[in-house]
Amino acid sequence: MTSIEQKDAAPRRARLAWLIWIVAISGALALGWLISDLVTPGGGALLGRVRTMAVPPIGGPFSLVDATGTPRTDAEFRGKLMLIYFGYTHCPDACPTALQDMADALAKLGPAAEQVAPIFITIDPARDTVPYLKGYAEQFDPRFVALTGAPEQVAAAAKVYRVYFRKANNQPDYLMDHSSIVYLMGRDGGFLTHFTHETTPEQMADALRKYLR
Ligand SMILES: [Cu+2]
CATH class of the missing domain: 1.20.5 (Single alpha-helices involved in coiled-coils or other helix-helix interfaces)
Incomplete structure (x- = not known):
């Protein structure tokens, strides 16, 4: 040193x-x-x-087309609760189960269900075109609004709801990997809560009742 x-x-x-x-x-x-x-x-x-x-907010604007070919946006549902599920019509399991649970929950609400807009948004617009979509969600409940659109419109809607989706394989009758969550959005369009496959229709109806007038 x-x-x-x-x-x-x-x-x-x-x-x-x-x-x-x-x-x-x-x-x-x-x-x-x-x-x-x-x-x-x-x-x-x-x-x-x-x-x-x-926790960044879930939800936001979407601009899509319904099963009659009419353009629909999130804005027209203000004042109603939105019960939203993203899926696809060829889905063998998760989607039919979720849509049936939503329909059963609405049935439990009786006439008050008119305050809720049940919405099904496809994440497979290539196959779920307007004519194909027609009649699918209605099987579960005629009040369902089924939405599709151009791939970019669907991707934009899925993005604001942070829904993951991807083709599972390249077979002609391919399956889609996708997140399976039912979102409950408020009358102002803001996120209220969500439901999973663990949620029973009774629990979903109970949660909805808290927001009914
Ligand atoms: Cu599915």
């Missing part, structure tokens, strides 16, 4: 001690802030901000 390095050692130790001190103080302040935020009635502003950042 040279004499110059020895001279530097003492100030360096002092700087290090100072740095540790600053880090410790900052950490304590941050922890105090977080704790005071957490004990704030209603959850705390910081926690709310973190939650908002972690």
Whole structure:
């Protein structure tokens, strides 16, 4: 060790001690802030901000075509609850089950079901053209609005609902891999809750009743 390095050692130790001190103080302040935020009635502003950042909104605009060939957008459903499912008509299992559950839930609501718009959006527009779509969702409930569109329109709708879909293979009678979630959207179009295959029609109806007038 040279004499110059020895001279530097003492100030360096002092700087290090100072740095540790600053880090410790900052950490304590941050922890105090977080704790005071957490004990704030209603959850705390910081926690709310973190939650908002972690969960971007589900849903948004779509511009599609129904089974009669009429253009339809999300905007026309304002004032109603939207019960939305993305699937495809050739689906052997998940889609028929989900659509039947939705229909059964609506049936349990009786006349109040008119406040709910059940919507089926295909993620297989290549096969689910307007004429093909006609009659499919109606089998489950005649109130179903079945929607298709150009591949880009369908992809855009699926994207805002964060629905994953992909061709499972390249056979002529291919299957689609897709997320299978029933979304309940509010009268303002905002996300309220979602249902999975674990949800029974009774549970779905109970959840819907909370938002009925
Ligand atoms: Cu399916």
